[in-house]
Amino acid sequence: MNQKTQEKLEILADAAKYDVSCSSSGSKRKNTRTGLGNSTGSGICHTYTEDGRCVSLLKILLTNFCIYDCAYCVSRSSNDIKRAAFTVDEVVDLTINFYRRNYIEGLFLSSGIFKNADYTMERLVRIAKKLRLEHQFNGYIHLKAIPGASEELLDEAGLYADRLSVNIEIPSEMSLKKVAPEKNYKDVLEPMGYLKTRIKGYKEERKQIKKAPLFAPAGQSTQLVVGATPENDLKVLQLADSLYQQQSLKRVYYSGYIPIPTDNRLPVLKAPPLVRENRLYQADWLLRFYGFKVDEIVSEAFPELDLEMDPKMAYALRHPALFPVDVNKADYEMILRIPGVGVKSAQKIIQARRFGQLRFEHLKKIGVVLKRARYFLVCADKDFLHLGWDPDTIRSQILHADPKNRKAAQLSLF
Known part of the structure; x- marks a missing residue:
């Protein structure tokens, strides 16, 4: 690896740590005799397969350049940080070389938005396509589905990625408009609904035709930032539950807001709300696996989770x-x-x-x-x-x- 690529890797791997919607559970893409890697075996990001085994992923941004100025994001356009961008070939080469050295078993690829949603999404798709078709890479690939990207690009992404994620980020559209005025819920929920329909359609097709292609076999996920805006835990969990029920999401991830003191649109916190983040994950587990309803965990009378008790x-x-x-x-x-x-x-x-x-x-x-x-x-x-x-x-x-x-x-x- 040359020095320039090493410097890019340091910048873009560090920037990717703020995206927590990273999991390889749910995919069973098998290797072939001439292929490279798989997403069914045992285990630079660690996550877990659906049977509990640890898997290592190369977790990076394609770029931290971004046209948006989201107050909660360290890569926002107005933030004075060092910028970098990988080429398509650089990401492909990094993934293959890291895999061959047994550092990783898959790729988690997100990105800031340069130029527009389609321009960025097209590059993410090219990376996954090149890994699958040219290098016969059968390891796990998680791609960001960029809000506002065309359906044609989402279709291609689903054919080459194991999981796609469209991040909502803020738990209400009113608050989203205040801290990220260029964004809206429509651009997030529409691709979620489209991907839900396509995933279901391909599953039905595979019941009839065994050789029908896989389409995002590990489903969809999203991320909610907590603590950057005033929504209580009741509001957060109601949104998460509606996403599970209406969009058939596999996971909703919660990220405690990391304070950025230079933006007056955000609250001043001494530290990220990590205990609250942990409680939300526990509550989410109750919703998904224990048969609890949202109003049994939090309610109008008790809108916040108890920080002392699970x-x-x-x-x-x-x-x-x-x-x-x-x-x-x-x-x-x-x-x-x-x-x-x-x-x-x-x-x-x-x-x-x-x-x-x-x-x-x-x-x-x-x-x-x-x-x-x-x-x-x-x-x-x-x-x-x-x-x-x-x-x-x-x-x-x-x-x-x-x-x-x-x-x-x-x-x-x-």
Whole structure:
């Protein structure tokens, strides 16, 4: 790698770190005898496949030049930063060379907007096309679908990329207009809807014709920046839920706003809201895998997530009438709502109790986190009534049980 390319890589890899919508889960593109790479094997960005294995991706921007002046973005046109841009061939060569050195297993490629949406999108598509067709690269490719790009370019992108993402960024259009006046929701939601239709259409075609081409097999994702504008967690999660339901998105990513003190359109923060970001990911997990509704996690009465408690624990403490849950009698959906019980543990409980009453030792072996779950369940030989069932008492005991573990308890998932 020559010095000029090395300098570009340092600039554009650093600029890409602000885009968190990076995941390789959901794609099963296999290699061929004459091809290079695949997206089904084990694992410079780390992400995870749908079966939990770690995968390394080359995560870069094509350029950090941008015609837009979004207040929250470090690459905005008015920001005085060092600029750089890769050529199509430079990105292709970097990807192939990094793969052959076993540094990466795929490419995450985003970009600032130079000239216009189509001009930028065409270059992103050329990179993916060249990797697939000229180099027979079968590793994972995640491309940004540039808002406002033509349907023809989106079609091509879906044929060569495993996942596409159109970033909304700001959780309401009113706030978007204030911090990014050149952008609007229409330019984001229209390509999302188009890609949803195309993904569904190609899936139906593959049911009839096995050799029909793949089209964005890992689906779509988007990113929401939190903390840059005044929307509360209720508003953020309502938007995320509508995107899952209406646009069939695979993931919504949340990015805590990193303060940029030079722009008076944005709030002055001492640090990024990382705990809030973590809570939103936990709440998102509840929506996607635990059967929760948005109004069960946050509501008009409780519009913000509890920063001291994960949202599942907070839900349990707000609904003492539902607990404790008898693990030997309750249905699967209710067992899932016990803090400290995950999806796999709940499935094991349902399977195991067919052979006899579950006792405390059984729950430990199944993997239930009993330090948290014990306040909210009953089993054959334990009812934990001596611990007290008052929500305030439980909260105090969990937060103050061990000062060394307090931070871990606050950030733990379920």
